[in-house]
Amino acid sequence: MLRPITHDPLLAFNLIGPAFLLLAVAVAGGLFSRRAHQLYQFVRLGQPVDRLDDLPKRMEQEATVVLGQRKLLQRLGPGLMHAFIFWGFIVLLTTIVEAFAEVFQPTFAIPLFGRSGWLGLVQDIFSVLVIIGIGMALYYRKVKRPERFKGSHLEEADFILAMIFGIMLTLLFLNATRIAAGINESPARWTPVSNAIAPLFRHMSHDVQGFFERLFLWSHILLVLGFLAYIPYSKHLHIFVSELNVFFANTKARGWLRPLHIDLDRLEGGDVRLGAGTVQDLTWKEILDLYACTECGRCQSVCPAWNTGKPLSPKLIVMNLRDHLFQVGPGLVQAKRAGEPGESTPLNPEVVEDEVVWDCVTCGACMEECPVDIEHVDHIVDMRRNLVMGESRFPPEAGTLLRNLESSSNPWGQPQSSRAEWAKDLGVPVLEDGQAPEYLYWVGCAGSFDDRAKRISQAVARVLQKAGIAFAILGPRELCNGDPARRIGNEYLYQELARQNIETLTKVGARTIVVNCPHCFNTIKNEYPDFGGRFEVIHHSQLFGRLLKEGRLRLTQEVQELVAYHDPCYLGRHNGIYDQPREVLERVPGLSTTEMHRHRQRSFCCGAGGSRMWLEERIGKRINTERTEEAISTGATVLGVACPYCLIMLDDGSKAKGEAIRVLDLAQILELSAGAEPGEGEGAAGQPPAYRA
Ligand code: SF4
Ligand code: SF4
Incomplete structure (x- = not known):
């Protein structure tokens, strides 16, 4: 058991210690509570939003993102730095409990595992890991100085690191003095770091050792209380809030936007x-x-x-x-x-x-x-x-976009009657009410009106025909899905378009909707359910992958190209589809692949999302140029995409670079390999061609 030091000089302090600690806790706790209450009042100024659904997912987020530090560990060095400090703090909560309780009861031990050898070892190791974490943090901030810190409050962060360092140092020195004085509870060999420091205090008299032991104990306690009181007032209150924020984070697909209730x-x-x-x-x-x-x-x-x-x-x-x-x-x-x-x-x-x-x-x-x-x-x-x-x-081009959507139901401002012209020689059926075949091909506005994107639609149709898939299109009854209106900020117009499309899709009895545009995919799959439209939606990369696996689609022609695949934001990051497009490419005979530096979760946008497709890029370098240069630097001959927006933007980027790389959608690559030549195909299997656009 811990033997308290009861020599006279410290006796008085030991006697008033509990009262002093209670006073210090009251002051620190009071300051903390006052600020916490104020922050809570600020939160209550906000508008209501439901973030208590899907509790299992929220618990999972807490376990992986907070406890597992999943996102931070995506970048190993800085991730480990933060994880050492975070995990260290969790483990060292036990030392804080022990330190506070000892003031009242010097023989205190946490029930079950308090003052056991292994707990001492874990505390010792994590104290050092936290100090290593602090050293790494200083290295990143003072030596490496990454550009990402531009604009951050670094001085305050330094002060907080200094406080944490003080808390760790006082803990190790507290344990060391106890080892030197022979009053340590855990065997010294279980706390190797504290044991290594102990010789600094061994030559001292028992009284002096006792003085230092109390000094480190109280310094430790006061630093912890100071930390508690200071952090909520600082810009770094994330230390107490981030766990809550992760818990209340969106549990739906990342591409989902909260609908506005418009009264x-x-x-x-x-x-x-x-x-x-x-x-x-x-x-x-x-x-x-x-x-x-x-x-x-x-x-x-x-x-x-x-x-x-x-x-x-x-x-x-x-x-x-x-x-x-x-x-x-x-x-x-x-x-x-x-x-x-x-x-x-x-x-x-x-x-x-x-x-x-x-x-x-x-x-x-x-x-x-x-x-x-x-x-x-x-x-x-x-x-x-x-x-x-x-x-x-809003920017003037946004006005044009919105007018086109209002008057023509598509961003291009083209007449709806021409929506299916891309398909006029392909024998693609246009769906009547209640006649839904296995798949409804939702073409999207780009694939209907943009000349380059129309080639994707034609390739999709030919590949599906080659595979013998029964499908049809909506033709002029398909309206813009509403994504451009929603992302530019016109929620009212978005909801109008969404409601009309949901009504049409319900009437025709759509079963599985296949799309090649990730923006349509995201909107119909993730956002239409908020307005009562629940449909099974599949991206063409997923359907092609399935058809290839089942042997319904056969690739016979070699495509001798080196392809760098570009992950579209609304397919990858917003919907987690990274593997299927790559698996499809791997099945193409003769084709080899390479990766750009920024790929999968770290893919770099083509510049079209958020309705930027229709806005001028007046400042800085063009985003599509940046991305195209990255693709060209891989030595690839083809920049593979799975989105018509990406095709348009990156094709522009390639043209600006003297057509240094061909930009092709997955469907176009499969069309080449499946031998589905233009003009081939007799309409959907089992149905006569019924093109009536
Ligand atoms: S929002 Fe703040 S915490 Fe999140 S990545 Fe940006 S700087 Fe870091
Ligand atoms: S453009 Fe910048 S701010 Fe906007 S979603 Fe992408 S990373 Fe975030």
């Missing part, structure tokens, strides 16, 4: 806001996001806009919104208590410039990287919703 009566009365015009318009989860940011800059380092010289940084959006919240939050809380509207500074352009909001391609790279599951795209789309629907303020 037309209230809208006409002018008493409702659409989107985020002020900080009170953010949802409570979006406010929690602001607390959780660690300012690590991982989001910024992967953002295509930031990386091509545009002003958008997802990190700076979050930091600016947080600073603004802290500035206006107290006044808003007071106003809310008084039943008044409160000060409402517009978020755009006062807090986030308009240009920043329009730069986003909604690629989700920031969300993929963010270790605390901040949902940047939600913030950006909510600000766009306010700009478009509330303020009618």
Whole structure:
């Protein structure tokens, strides 16, 4: 058992110790609670959103992202650095409990495992790992200085690291003095690091050893309490909030957007806001996001806009919104208590410039990287919703896009009657109500109206015909799925289009919808269910993979090309489909593949998402040029895509580089290999050609 040091000089202090500790805990706890209550009040300013569904998934997120540090460990060095500190803190909670309890009862031991040899060993090892983590953090911040830290509050982070270092050092020295004084509870050999430090104190008298033992114990306790009181007031309150933020993170597909409930009566009365015009318009989860940011800059380092010289940084959006919240939050809380509207500074352009909001391609790279599951795209789309629907303020090209969608139901502004012209020589049936064959081929606007993307649609049709698949199209009854309207911020128009499409799809009795456009895939599969449209949706890469496996599609022609496959954001990051397109390519005889530096989860956008396809890129380097250069640098002869937007953007990129690389969709590559030559095919198997567009 622990033998307390009871010599006279310390006796008085030992006697007043419990009272002093209670006072210190009351002060630190009071400061902590006061701030926690204020932060909670700020969160309550936010709009309601349901984040308590799907508890098993939330627990899984907590286990993998928080405890397992999954996202941080995607980059091994910085990931280990953070994991050492995080795991160390969890283990060392036991030492904190022991230190506090010893002030009241010197012989205290945590029930069951307290003061056992193995616990001492684990505590000793993790103290050192935390110190190694701090050393690594300093190395990254002071020596490597990655660009991702640009704009972060590094001085404050240094202070916090110094506090953590102090907590670890006092713990090791506390154990060392106890070993030197012969009052250690765990055998010295189980705490090798503390044991190695102990000789520093061995030559001292028992009294001096006792003095140092108390000094380190109290320094340890006061540093822990100081940490508790300081962190919630600092920019690094993520230490206490990130676990909550991960728990409340979206559990649906990453590409899913929260629908806005649009009450037309209230809208006409002018008493409702659409989107985020002020900080009170953010949802409570979006406010929690602001607390959780660690300012690590991982989001910024992967953002295509930031990386091509545009002003958008997802990190700076979050930091600016947080600073603004802290500035206006107290006044808003007071106003809310008084039943008044409160000060409402517009978020755009006062807090986030308009240009920043329009730069986003909604690629989700920031969300993929963010270790605390901040949902940047939600913030950006909510600000766009306010700009478009509330303020009618948007780039002129966005106005053209929206007018085309309103008048022609497609972004190209082409007449609906020409929607199926791409198929006129292919014998593709157009679906009547209740006649649904096995597959409904949802073509999408790009595949219907853009000359280059039409070749994908034709290739899909020919390959399906070659495989003997019964399919049909909707022809002029297919409208834009609504994604461009939704991502540009016009939720009202999106919902109009979605409702009409859902009605049509339900009427025709669509069973499985096959799409080659990942934007259509994401919208129909993930977002239509919010409006009652529940359909089985399959991407053409998935269907082709299945047909190849089942032997229904045979590839006979060699395709002697080296293909670099580009993961479309809305297929990969937003829907987790990375393997099937690659598996399809691997089955093509003669074809070999290579990978770009940024691929799979780290793929780099083509520049078209978030309706950027229809907006001018006025600042910095073009995103499609950046991506095309990356593909060319691999030495590939073909840049493979699985999205018509990517095809258009990257083909433009290739043309700007003197057609240095061919850009082909998977369907076009399979068409070459399956020998499904243009003009071949007699319509869907078992059905007469019924083209009537
Ligand atoms: S979604 Fe993409 S473009 Fe938008 S902020 Fe995130 S990383 Fe940048
Ligand atoms: S938003 Fe996430 S990734 Fe970006 S700086 Fe903050 S914590 Fe890091």
